[in-house]
Amino acid sequence: MISEEQCWKAREDRDASFDGRFFIGVVTTGTYCRPSCPSRRALRHNIRFYQTAAEAEKAGLRPCLRCKPLDEPSAAIQDLCRYIEQHSAEPLDLAALATHAGLSRFHLQRTFKAAVGLTPRQYLEARRMEKLKAGLRHAKDVTEAVYDSGFGSGSRVYERADTRLGMTPGQYRLGGDGVTITHATVKSPVGLIMLGATDRGLCFVQFGDSDEDLLDALRREYPAARLEPMRKPHAAGFRRWIQALNNHLAGVQPGLALPLDIRATAFQMRVWNYLQTIPYGQVQSYSEVAAGIGQPSATRAVARACAGNTVALVIPCHRVIRDNGDLGGYRWGLARKRALIDLERAKRRA
Ligand SMILES: [Zn+2]
Incomplete structure (x- = not known):
């Protein structure tokens, strides 16, 4: 509990570290504020303090x-968020979280979703998934890692792992151990592209100067996976993906919705999902993307997530540039980024 004296002090200092810990009601205007509110301060006798927004x-x-x-x-x-992280291995329900936050369940859902972009439940599961991923790299035993991460039952995590990790937990361990990744290199207007795929979708789409460089990059990304060159003639599914990429680069297939099988943190997932909504031929700045995912101050983290993309084109990180119009960075070289942006713009105008 915060004392009334602390409340007055926090209000006096507009101390943002008290935001969410109590609220300042102004009875004359009928509104309530966070302690850091920049508005002109109301007269002291019109003010009431509340522990919760509810x-x-x-x-x-x-x-x-x-x-x-x-x-x-x-x-x-x-x-x-910290509380959820620290208690992710325990059974947490919305009611317990609402009590902890001092919010009604309704407000908790709404506020949390607005701030974090995920519901508390999704956030909890993302944390568990991260913990599981970290655990799998170190644990002696997959079951142990699954239980440690708070998922509780092996079968549930396998269901989820299918959609979130792409690979199953056992396979995810050690950088793709047990997974077979089939790969092929194709020519494109912006140089060689290697596609790597598991039986669930694409896990690797990258540019390179030679087959050897590309194979090295694939091996660095998935050191423990079994890498197999795609036999020729390529399987029908694989041919369709290549066709789709070529069509995309030729401007006749602006939307590129291909199945993906990628590893991502919750944050990367949000950034990458957002990138897929930037239309063909358009660009946005890193800070626009940060604002777009509801975390306007996370510009640098957005740039890192873009740089961590392993699936070029399908997750169009080339459509993100600096605020001042500079190209920013591109994992596969700025010349390619420039070429892709120009190509898309030209096709869109045509
Ligand atoms: Zn205010």
Whole structure:
């Protein structure tokens, strides 16, 4: 519990570290604010403090439009994220999280989703998945890692692993141990492209100058996977993917929805999903992407997620540039990035 004295002090200092820990109601305007609200301060005798947003709402107050005490990431949400991380191995339900955050279940869902981009449940599962992935690299035993990560039952995690990791946990261990990745190199207008695929989808689409370089890159990404050159003639599914990529580069197939089998953290997943919504022929800046995923201050993390993309074109990280119009970076060289952007623009105009 925070004392009234602390509340006054936090309000005086507009101390953002108290955001979410209590709310300031202004009875004359009928609104409530976070302690860091930049608005002019109301007279002291018009102010009431509330421990939770739910209490302020119960008192008939509505959220301030300026500091948006519910809709932006707040210390309470950050605190809740830490709490979920620390307790991810325990059974957590929404009611327990709401109690911890001092919010009603309804507000918890809404506030959390607005701030983090995931529901508390999805966030919890993403944390468990990350823990599992880390555990799998070190644990002696897959079952042990599954239980340690908080999933509880082996069968449930295998169901999830199918869609989230692409590979099953046993295979994911040691960089693709037990997975067979079939690969082929094809020519494109921007140089050689290697496609790597598991039986579930593409896990590797990268540019390179030679077959050897590309094979090295694939091996670095999946050191323990079994790599097999695609036999010729290529399987029908693989031919369709290659055809789709070529059509895409030729501008006749702007949307490139191919099955993916990739490894990603929850954050990368959000960035990469977002990148797939940037239309063909258009670009956005790193900070626009950060704002787009609801984390406007995460520009650098967005740039890192772009750089970590293993599936060029399908996840179009080449459509993200700097705010000042500079190209920024590209894992496969700025000349290629420039060429791809120009090519898309030209096709779009044509
Ligand atoms: Zn305010």
